[in-house]
Amino acid sequence: MSELTHFNEQGRAKMIDVSDKAETTRTAIAKSSIIVNETIHSQITEGTNKKGDVFAVAQVAAIMAAKSTSSIIPMCHPIPLTGVNIHFEWNIDKSSAHYEVLIEAEVKTKGVTGVEMEALTAASAAALTIYDMCKAAGKEMVIGPTMLLRKTGGKNGDYKRQF
Template identity: 75%
Template structure:
């Protein structure tokens, strides 16, 4: 198990000093899901949601969230991101009334620290935006699970969820 690095000698939280680390290309990919009802599924599919294009707004929200992760996660470093993308995929089983949208966030940078938190934040914000835009058609939506699928670059090397 690795040593926790976010605490100073007094046991108080600190932001880790990454000034001595090499800049490398780093990527991270995260996933979450939103389970919804048939009415919400139909609204998104046919573009009839009164608030607009649900996926377009969620896409922008996810990108903005990745860019602003350091503003909401206290120990994250502000990063110059090279790229952020959000992808949506339907997982639908109409016979069993299962309507779910899968969200994938991919973030890339070249720097001294990784972008896992940015990818997780992007996926989460995009999912929350779907909830916000669709809550009038049903508040029983379920978000999650949210997870890191993989990351590349850095001292600890690559990671891929089994």
């Protein structure tokens, strides 16, 4: 049976000690999505949303979220990020009135622990920000799924999601 690394000798939560881990370049790419209605799609693409440029605000929110992950996820270490990049892409099927924003967050660091949580947090924050900025035009938006697509670096090696 493997040792539970996030519990101390009293059975209470602890942040694991990464002092002796090797510093490596680490990356993680996560994705999320949000399904919106046609009105919201039009507002975003035509730049008519009353709160402003939806993707620009969501991009900044995602970057801020990646940088703040250790403040909201209790066992995450504060990590000096070396890069955060967010991409948005539309997946549209007009015949079924399906308007979906695909969100991809890529996070990089050179350090002793990975950035999977930072990438997942960034993708989630982007989707939540789109919801917040567009909720006046329809609250039936659906967020997700959110998932890790790839990660590199670290003692566990690389990971690529198999679909």
